[in-house]
Amino acid sequence: MSAIAERKKTSSKIKENKVVFKVAKKTSKQEDQELSFETLLKEIPKKLMGYAMVLVKNNKDDAWDLIQTTVLKLIEKKKVFMKVKYKTSFTKVILRNAFIDKYRKDKRMVSIEENSIQLIEPGKFEEAREYEEMLTFLESMDDEDQIILAMLAFGHSYQEIQEVLGPISIGNIRVKANRARIRLAESMEMEHE
Numbered sequence: 001m002s003a004i005a006e007r008k009k010t011s012s013k014i015k016e017n018k019v020v021f022k023v024a025k026k027t028s029k030q031e032d033q034e035l036s037f038e039t040l041l042k043e044i045p046k047k048l049m050g051y052a053m054v055l056v057k058n059n060k061d062d063a064w065d066l067i068q069t070t071v072l073k074l075i076e077k078k079k080v081f082m083k084v085k086y087k088t089s090f091t092k093v094i095l096r097n098a099f100i101d102k103y104r105k106d107k108r109m110v111s112i113e114e115n116s117i118q119l120i121e122p123g124k125f126e127e128a129r130e131y132e133e134m135l136t137f138l139e140s141m142d143d144e145d146q147i148i149l150a151m152l153a154f155g156h157s158y159q160e161i162q163e164v165l166g167p168i169s170i171g172n173i174r175v176k177a178n179r180a181r182i183r184l185a186e187s188m189e190m191e192h193e
Helices: 002-034 037-055 060-076 078-083 087-108 124-140 143-153 158-165 170-192
Strands: none
Touching: 037 060, 037 078, 037 087, 060 078, 060 087, 078 087, 124 143, 124 170, 143 158, 143 170, 158 170
């Protein structure tokens, strides 16, 4: 009979240990629920790193990018995150979705080197460079000359230019326009020598 009594004692101790373990497990989950948002954000990257490394095939930089994206989404959805019961699972779902989004985005990207796509047509590069040089020179000119050349380029008459500039005679505007054109042409020639 002592063997039966001893078995009952051991089974009751095991039951007590299970109850203590369940209570401890519940309190740790409750503590997890009660942690501050900032503390959770600090702990999340540690918990997600392994999963992120598996997703990106052990590329640490990509894993950190995914974790940062996840943390940003958690910050955006703070209220929802704090209400969720299983926070780690919730963050893993966000991480997985971020990985899928990144994968789809990368799949659509086309490498220029692989496809030897020409960005600029032949001759257009030189034209674009000359245009930039001309704009740089125009910016160095005084405001009055800039206005005169710009308005002439847009097809305005000398009389319209006079209305904008104020008390300058049309003859004076023509002289200033001619001198500005000459300076511009000379500067463009000097650039190409």
